[in-house]
Amino acid sequence: MTIRLATAAAAIALLLGGNWALAADKPTDPQIAHIAYTAGVIDIEAAKQAIATSKNKTVVEFAESMVRDHESVNKQALDLVKKLNVTPEDNDTSKALAQAAETKRAELAKLTGDDFDKAYVENEAAYHKQVNGALETLLIPSAQNTELKSLLETGLKLFQGHQQHAEHVATELK
Amino acid sequence: MSANPARRAFLALFLGAAAIAVPAQAETIQVTIDRLVYAPPEIQAKVGDEIEWINKDALVHTATVQGGAEVLLPPKKSGRLPLQEPGSFDYICRYHPNMKGHITVRP
Numbered sequence: 050m051t052i053r054l055a056t057a058a059a060a061i062a063l064l065l066g067g068n069w070a071l072a073a074d075k076p077t078d079p080q081i082a083h084i085a086y087t088a089g090v091i092d093i094e095a096a097k098q099a100i101a102t103s104k105n106k107t108v109v110e111f112a113e114s115m116v117r118d119h120e121s122v123n124k125q126a127l128d129l130v131k132k133l134n135v136t137p138e139d140n141d142t143s144k145a146l147a148q149a150a151e152t153k154r155a156e157l158a159k160l161t162g163d164d165f166d167k168a169y170v171e172n173e174a175a176y177h178k179q180v181n182g183a184l185e186t187l188l189i190p191s192a193q194n195t196e197l198k199s200l201l202e203t204g205l206k207l208f209q210g211h212q213q214h215a216e217h218v219a220t221e222l223k
Numbered sequence: 224m225s226a227n228p229a230r231r232a233f234l235a236l237f238l239g240a241a242a243i244a245v246p247a248q249a250e251t252i253q254v255t256i257d258r259l260v261y262a263p264p265e266i267q268a269k270v271g272d273e274i275e276w277i278n279k280d281a282l283v284h285t286a287t288v289q290g291g292a293e294v295l296l297p298p299k300k301s302g303r304l305p306l307q308e309p310g311s312f313d314y315i316c317r318y319h320p321n322m323k324g325h326i327t328v329r330p
């Protein structure tokens with residue numbers, strides 16, 4: 050079990066790592082907007098799966114806060130792209146993110162109880178960490194529009210908060 | 224209608240002394256939350272003061288003292304905490320633990 054999870058994590062890291070690197074030829078603002086929005090949607094869906102599956106109050110409360118925060122930020126993102134007259138553009142990084150999330154969702158769907166809770170919360174910590182890395186090294190430096198850049202910077206602070214929150218919940222589950 | 228100058232002088236003296244003896248007025252100290260940052264992060268206060276956090280974000284935050292009080296701060300709302308005991312307190316947001324603040328409360 051542990052080996053299987055570790056292998057899956059490595060595969061995802063490889064997949065995403067490869068694609069973040071691929072996208073290193075500077076995504077455009079419409080692509081960045083799409084990637085950031087997709088990253089939020091993925092976490093909302095993961096949270097909804099957790100709310101439906103988990104019986105642990107702390108885990109459910111964590112998941113509810115993920116839905117709340119990411120819906121709020123994605124709404125701000127939509128308002129901003131509308132104001133800037135930018136149409137988010139699908140791209141390989143968004144696709145890789147969605148694909149990895151799909152795989153993860155299927156994997157989590159096989160788990161119940163404490164196993165689910167642990168796997169979900171650990172993945173939340175890892176996922177937010179990964180998105181933070183992408184924001185810091187790729188998305189924020191590449192963003193051209195100052196308002197988009199500023200929203201991404203707030204997003205980074207939020208995701209860093211979520212990563213720490215997830216890590217805290219993970220230690221509580223041990 | 225007292226026209227007794229001696230009495231008026233006495234009253235002025237008495238009230239003057241009383242004013243000095245009265246402790247400084249309790250204050251409301253405001254902390255703004257904007258883009259996941261408490262500003263100012265450090266607060267100096269005294270017992271009896273109140274802190275008011277003003278949340279300008281579209282996110283739910285808290286001001287949570289570890290093992291102590293918690294103030295829930297809904298989006299675009301504010302919340303208050305009366306300071307009842309002296310001490311030095313670190314606080315964080317429960318939902319975003321990278322948000323950090325500190326309160327020093329003098330007796």
Ligand SMILES: [Cu+2]
Nearest residue numbers: 284285316319
């Ligand atoms: Cu917060």
